[in-house]
Amino acid sequence: DCMVVGTQTLDLDPETSWLIVTVLPTIFHDNLVSLATERTKESKTQVDAAEQLKFDSLLALAALAAAAVAAVLMLLVLSWFVSRPLQELSNLKELMVKLGDLELDDGQLSHLRAGHRSRIQEVCHLQNAFCRMMRGVESFTRFVPKKVVRDIVCTDGQHHQLLHARRRKVTIMFSDVANFTTIAESLKEADLLFFLTRYLAVMTTLVESYQGEIAEILGDGLLIFWNTPEDVRDHATKACMTAIAMQRAIPHLNRQLVGYGLPPLSIRIGIHTGTVLSGLIGSARRLKFGCMGDAVNLASRMEGLCKFFGVGVLCSGATMEDTSSDYEFIFRRLGNVQVKGKKYTTMTYEVMGLFGKKEKEQGASPSNSNSSTGRSPPNREITLQVDKTPNMMYYYDSSTFNDSSTKSLCSTDLRSSLEAATCERASNLELLRMQAVEFETALEAYESGDLSRSIELCDALLQECPDDGPCLRLRKLVTHALDSKKAATTSHLEEMDYRVIRPDEK
Structure with missing residues (x-):
């Protein structure tokens, strides 16, 4: 073992x-x-x-964590798909408020206007309906002042009074193309349309730059209001500045028209400041925004007086007195005029130019708007002050013209016309000032009864300015008074619907 x-x-x-x-x-x-x-x-x-x-x-x-991350990602994706349409609906609500305030340049509105839509069919339908409404409101503002459209859109329809007008002190301008009937007869329809569109493009931009409200486009004429429906400070001043800018733009515009093979044009402008009834007028079935009152008729008469005196811009004494003393205008008094159908006479002034805003000097005494103080250096360019930058772009469908007369509107041409409308050399304005002073001296001699002195001054002025319409008219009155030994009230003046009144005739 x-x-x-x-x-x-x-x-x-x-x-x-x-x-x-x-x-x-x-x-x-x-x-x-x-x-x-x-x-x-x-x-x-x-x-x-x-x-x-x-x-x-x-x-x-690890698998549980991965499942949790995947679940969170799925929730985020699902919430994005669900919340985005809801956010788009919320954006539409905000856009409705902006549309009611006519804030049509908002980025979200531009996003929709560019064609961006939701993938959700129902939301897409709402966006399409909103865009149609936006285009309708935007188009509406081209026919009616924005303030009126804003009031209509934002006011409860049950409590909104469609027919309403209130008293306002406004400045009214009538402008008209001289000899337009002859021009219209000489042009084809397509050329006439281009002619008017080119002219109105420049004039409309200038008016809006000085806070004017174009109430009506009367063929070749314009009816413009200041201080209605929205408040405009120094509205008489801005109306006169607009008239000067419009006249300054005409020579440059004519060069463009002649380049297109069209006839040149000249315009007449009448301005008056007074109290009117302003608002929506008409009937329950048809309305328009406008002003009612004698001031509207007198403004129209001022435009007609331009032809009588041979001037480009004419304003009433009420407008001249209402202009701001901060600006140095050149007004030429043309005398008391009795318009046919009116009992009282109206003092008339030609609006010749504007030196610009007066420079406030310490210790300097205040002066009138047409005084000779504070002159500018002769070679300096005087620029009119514009309240807001004009929109220089203007589009036109050239397909309305035939091949032989196809033309296009160019934003560069429009910009150059507007720039020409706001600049003028001080030396030219000094000549206009002297012309106004010499004429008023001759007019005072006529009104005081010194007819010989008046005709001498008229002849001297006509040697320097042979085409001065008011001086030619005054000399005609003085000559007739010398021949008849009485004030010129003969039928050849009454046929013009106007009479120039001497103080002893009142």
Whole structure:
């Protein structure tokens, strides 16, 4: 029989050690080894199982995190698809408010105007309907003043009074193209349309630059209001500045028209300031914005007087007195005129030019708007002050013309016309000032009864300015008065519907 001996030293202390000896049969040793081997394998298996469990746990956590991220992303995508149409609906609500305030240049409105639509069919239908309404309101503002459109859109229809007018002090301008009937007869329809469109493009831009409101386009004529429907500060001043700018633009515009093979034009402008009834007038079925009152008729008469006196711009005494003293206008008094059908006379003035805004000097005494103080250097250019930058772009459909007369409107031409309308050399204005002073001296001599002195002054002025219409008219009156020894009230003046009144005739 074989035995297995095993020894093991066991130290009890530094000096004492035991030796342990075990003697076992071989069969017991083999069983112990097998048992130890099995336990080692079981321990290893348990370790491997624990590691696998740990790995599986980490993998499950990673999968759970990935699922959570995917869920969040899906929620974000779904919320974007759901919230965007809702946001677009909310934007439409905001745009409705802006449309009611006529803020038509907003970026979101431009985005819709460019054709951007929602993918949601129902929202797309709402956007299309809104764009149609926006185009309708935008087109409406071209026929009616924006203030009136804003009031109509923003006011509750149940409580809105359509027919209403109120008293306002306004400045009214009538402008007309001289000899337009002859021009219209000489042009083809397409050329006439281009002619008017080119002219009105420049005039409309100038009027809007000085806060004027074009109430009506009367063929070749314009009816313009200031201080209605919106308040305009210094409206008489801005009306006179507009008239000067319009006349200054005509020479440059004529050069363009002649370049297109069209006849040149000249315009007459009449201005009056007075109290009128302003608002929506008409009937419950047909309305228009306008003004009613004697001031409107007198403004029209002022425009007619331009032909009588041979001038380009004429204003009443009320307008001249209402202009701001901060600006140095050149007014020429043409005398008291009795318009046919009116009982009282009206003082008339020619609006000749504008030096610009007066420079306030310390210790300087205030002066009248037509005084000779504060003159500018002769070579300096005088620029009219514009309240807001004009829109220089203007588009026209050239397809309305035939091949032989196809023309196009150019924004550069329009810009150059407007620039020419706002600049004039001070030396030219000085000549106009002297012309006005010499004429008024002759007019005062006529009114005081010194007819010989008046005709001498007229002749002197006509040598310098042979085509001066008011001077020619005054000389004709003085000549007739010298021949008849009385004021000129003969039929050849009454046929013109106007009479120039001397003080002793009042």
